Amino acid sequence: MYEDDEKSYDEPIxxxxxxxxxxxxxxxxIDHQNRAIQQLISSNKASGWGICFGLSEGGEIYLHTTSEGDVLLDVTPEAxxxxxxxxxxxxxxxxxxQIWALPGDRLTQLVFGLSSLIATTRLVAEHNFNMRKRY
Structure with a gap:
């Protein structure tokens, strides 16, 4: 856990x-992030929790895992x-x-493949992962 995790989730860090x-x-x-998100979910009734990767060369990727363990990615146009x-x-x-649906067993390969291109991460809440769009 991060030392500021006890703060309310008003601003993404x-x-x-x-x-x-x-x-x-x-x-x-992945395990650390999963535990951090689970703690935040239990203390906040928001939906759409996930992680945003800020890419070093521009753009963002929002990552969310479904209740079935699959992965949804929202790759912004800049990314x-x-x-x-x-x-x-x-x-x-x-x-x-821009919405990717991946089997859950590809998460490790995804993060490993992107690792050298990621500049920042932040937890996000209420991201709709463009669910109204077809993926």
Whole structure:
């Protein structure tokens, strides 16, 4: 946990990214983030919790895991440049729109593949992951 996690979740706290160099590092990071999000969910009734990756070369990727364990990505138009890497890292074809649906077992490969391109992360609440759009 971060020392400021006891604060109410009024403002997202952007954190600098430290490149994860092994799959063990990635899995540890995922576990930590999952626990942090679960604590925030239990104390806040918001929906749409997830993580926003700020990319070093521009754009953002919003990541959310579904109750079934699958992964939804909302890749902003400014981050479209990273789509080929997402596809290569996860072995999933690029979608027609900006919302990606990935099997949950691809999360480690996704984060590992993106790690060197991430500049910042922050927890997000109430992101709708463009659910009204088809993915």
């Amino acid at each position: 952007e954190r600098p990214w430290i490149v994860l160099k092994t799959t063990y590092d990635v899995e540890t990071w 479209e440049w990273v789509a080929p890497l997402i596809s290569a890292a996860t072995q999933v074809d690029m979608p027609a729109g």
